[in-house]
Amino acid sequence: MKVAFVLLSSLRLGAGFPGMMGVGRNSSPKPISKRTEPSVRQPLFLSKRPNTGITNPHPTFNATAQFVDVGPHSGHEFQAPGPNDRRGPCPGLNAAANHGFIPHNGILTAADGECLESTTAGVYSLTIVALKGLDEAFNVGPTFSVGASAVGVVYAGDFLTGTWSIGGKYPGSVPLLTDPPGLLGTHSKYEADGSPTRGDAYLNGGNVDVLDMNYFAQLYNLGTEYTHDIVAAHAEYCQAYSKANNPYFFLGPIGAFLSPGTNGLIINMMSNHSADIPGGTLTRDVLKSFYSVTGEPGSFVYKPGYERIPDNWYKRPDSFGLEDIGSDAQMNNLMYPGQISLGGNTGKVNTFTGVDPGNLTGGVFNAANLFQGNNLACFVLQATQQAVPGQFSGLLGNIGDLVKWLADILGPITKELGCPQLDVFRKEMFAPFPGAESYLH
Ligand code: HEM
Structure with a gap:
């Protein structure tokens, strides 16, 4: 039965829409060249929060604890990816791999990390990376x-071995079967439309490994030092751009969270910290280093996979969790109501239609409570769990192994976050959206 699971998951994950299957880093996308600049809303207010986000207590600075040494003899010097190393849509993972904080080849296994951290909910599973x-x-x-x-293993990897790839596909544990796809093969399941710099799959012939220089320049030109309020405006631009140009624009449970959430990661994770500004500051040079971009507006050059942690860089002071990504995204949603929305265009541009979270979840999460407490993070994790059986059924008589594996891993997290029980998930509500095809099948 496990063999059948691998076969099914591998067969299905690449299928987004016609022309998308198998498209990867070295393929030749056929981009849609006609583009429309969108009109963008103004925020209802500015949050003026520090780059560490909505933190309580106030940020502090400890040079020893926060310095990330990537200098000579540190053991974390930059090493460019080789031809067989995987790199993908996430600049944080790419940079971590280039500096050897995670495996340089970009394929992660259970042996690469350990998590024995005690929490109020107990001890996290050792079996997950x-x-x-x-x-x-x-x-x-x-x-x-x-x-x-865990979501990476489910959608981008091979749960038999607990492995996944931060980039393209890699040989799975069962020879002769289609390979696990890596993050680059997870469009609309994990990798999503409306990203801060990555172009939408549809607009790039199915290739999700494209840094859209229009997006990067748009962000770059919003300031000389970047803040949460700036990236909230950028998230608004990216979504408006996708709605106005991509008839397949789709935001499923993870995508709706990722679009504002990954914009927030730029500020929360990439900012440099100091005694003078413990809340952090993000300059243009640091942004370019993390995004592997050199040059100036008009002559920017992106070198794929060369994302780099800058010298003299100090990480954020406190541990940052999924619930913190949720809090930041929620704040952005207050500034721009509806910035977190499930749904998509219905086959034509500017036809965005929302899906009511209350109907989707049998009322457990609704338009009001989704943005309270840890509910957004809960929704993302639990919707993933609920969607898995439908996504991997069909050829399988039993997918109990995967469902149990996921429940064992996510159980302590959802308990710690105080998540409500979710039993209903009407995934078929996404059927009207052509961009949901690969999410649904
Ligand atoms: C296990 C950990 C992580 C996983 C599985 C992961 C996965 C992903 C995925 C799938 C995307 C693509 C999202 C999309 O298409 O919209 C993404 C984007 C992104 N991630 Fe990560 N990520 C992780 C950790 C991090 C970390 C530590 C950082 C810190 C810098 C980070 C920063 C970002 C940013 C800024 C983007 C947006 C990229 C863009 O479009 O410009 N991520 N990540």
Whole structure:
């Protein structure tokens, strides 16, 4: 039965829409060249929060604990990726791999990390890659690293071995079957439209490994030092741009959270910290280093996979979890109501239609409570759990192994976050959206 699971998951994950299957880093996308600049809303207010986000108590600075040494003889010097190393849509993971905080080849296994952190909910499972290296590099906490990598194993990897790839596909544990796809093969399941700099799949012939220089320049030109309020405006631009140009624009449970959430990660995770500004500051040079971009507006050059942690860089002071990504995204949603929305365009541009979270979840999460407490993070994790059986059924008589594996890993996290019980998930509500095809099948 496990063999059948691998076969099914591998067969299905690449299928987004016609022309998308198998498209990867070295393919030749056929981009849609006609583009429309969108009109963008103004925020209802500015939050003026520090770059550490909505933190309580106030940020502090400890040079020894926060310095991330990537200098000579540190053991974390930059090493460019080789031809067989995987790199993908996440600049944080790419940079961590280039500096050896996670495996340089970009394929993560259970042996790469450990997570014995005690929490009120108990002890996290040892079987999941907890990415100790991401904690060292960025101060990523367990709800983020365990939750995000569990979803990585489900959609981008091979749960028989607990492996996943931060980039393209790799040989799975069962020879002769289609390979696990890596993050680059997870469009609309994990990798999503409306990203801060990555172009939408549809607009790039199915290739999700494209840094859209229009997006990067748009962000770059919003300031000389970046804040949460600036990236909230950028998230608004990216979504408006996708709605106005991509008839397949789709935001499923993870995508709706990722679009504002990853914009927030730019500020929360990439900012440099100091005694003078413990809340952090993000300059243009640091942004370019993390995004592997050189040059100036008009002559920017992006070198794929060369994302780099800058010299003299100090990470955030506190552990950052999935619930913190949720809090920041919620604040942005107050500034721009509806910035977190489930749904998509219905086959034509500017036809965005929302899906009511209350109907989707049998009332457990609704438009009001989704933005309270830890509910947004809960929704993302629990919707993933609920969606898995439908996504991997069909050829399988039993997917109990995967469902149990996921429940064992995510159980302590959802308990710690105080998540309500979710039993209903009407995934078929996404059927009207053509961009949901690969999410649904
Ligand atoms: C296990 C940990 C992680 C996983 C599984 C993960 C996964 C992903 C995925 C799938 C995307 C693509 C999202 C999309 O298409 O919209 C993404 C984007 C992103 N991630 Fe990560 N990530 C992780 C950790 C981190 C860390 C530690 C950072 C810190 C710098 C980070 C920063 C970002 C940013 C800024 C983006 C947006 C990229 C862009 O479009 O410009 N991530 N990540």
